[in-house]
Amino acid sequence: MLILRRIWVPLVLVLALSVAGCGGEESEESGLDEVFVEPTAEPDLLPTEEDLRDRFEGTVTDPFDLLVETCFNQYTYLDRNDLPAQLTTAIGCNRPHNGQVYAILIHNAPAGAPYPGEEAVNGWGQDQCLEQFEPFVGLEYVKSELEIGMIIPSRSDWEGEDNRRGISCFVHSWRGLLIVGTMKDIAL
Structure with missing residues (x-):
């Protein structure tokens, strides 16, 4: 998964292991407290997949199966080989969540074309996701409190039997806060 920063530097999405309730005093500046909530503190050690099962919210799903306007959470855990792995869950937008898909784009490479490389896929995705941001959120990206992230196909996704060419913009x-509510037309 790739996340874009204002200067287009890829970062790893910080993932919450559990969600915090919405509350607190209303902000005098812009009421952002109603939209963004603090995640609970992450433990020093990542849980295993077995430990995580009791902590996640939502329906476990393949990140490539998320639909436009779907809200989701992602959880990081240690797999059986003690390597970091991720679990994605679709969740109702009224619950605190990590992100919301706003566009799904199919890369313009011709069918059967070889994988163009991570940099080329990222660049194409960044341009397309940026273009689709304002129509969904209702505000220019540079003025928004929101960030753009992408779920992109790896080489094995691209060349595998599913031939995944889709890029999900979210x-x-x-x-690093959690979002509450849909971001469609929020103009935030």
Whole structure:
């Protein structure tokens, strides 16, 4: 998964292991407290997949199966080989969540074309996701409190039997907070 920063530097999405309730005093500046909530503190050690089962919210899904306007959470855990792995769950937008898909684009490479490389796929995805941001959110990206992220196909996804060419664009908080509610037409 790739996340874009204002200067287009890829970062790893910080993932919450559990969600915090929405509350607190309303902000005098812009009411952002109603949209963004602090994630709970992450433990020093990542859980295993077995430990994580009791902590996640939502329906476990393949990240490539998320639909436009679907809200989701992602959880990081240690697999059986003690390597970091991720679990994605679709969740109702009224619950605190990591992101919301706002566009799914199919890469313009011809059918059967070899994988163009991560940099080329990222570049194409960044341009397309940026173009689709304002129509979904209702505000220019540079003025928004939201960040753009992407779920992109790897070489094995691209060349595998599913021939995945789809790039999912999603919004998330650039401050590492969880989102509450849909971001469609929020103009935030």
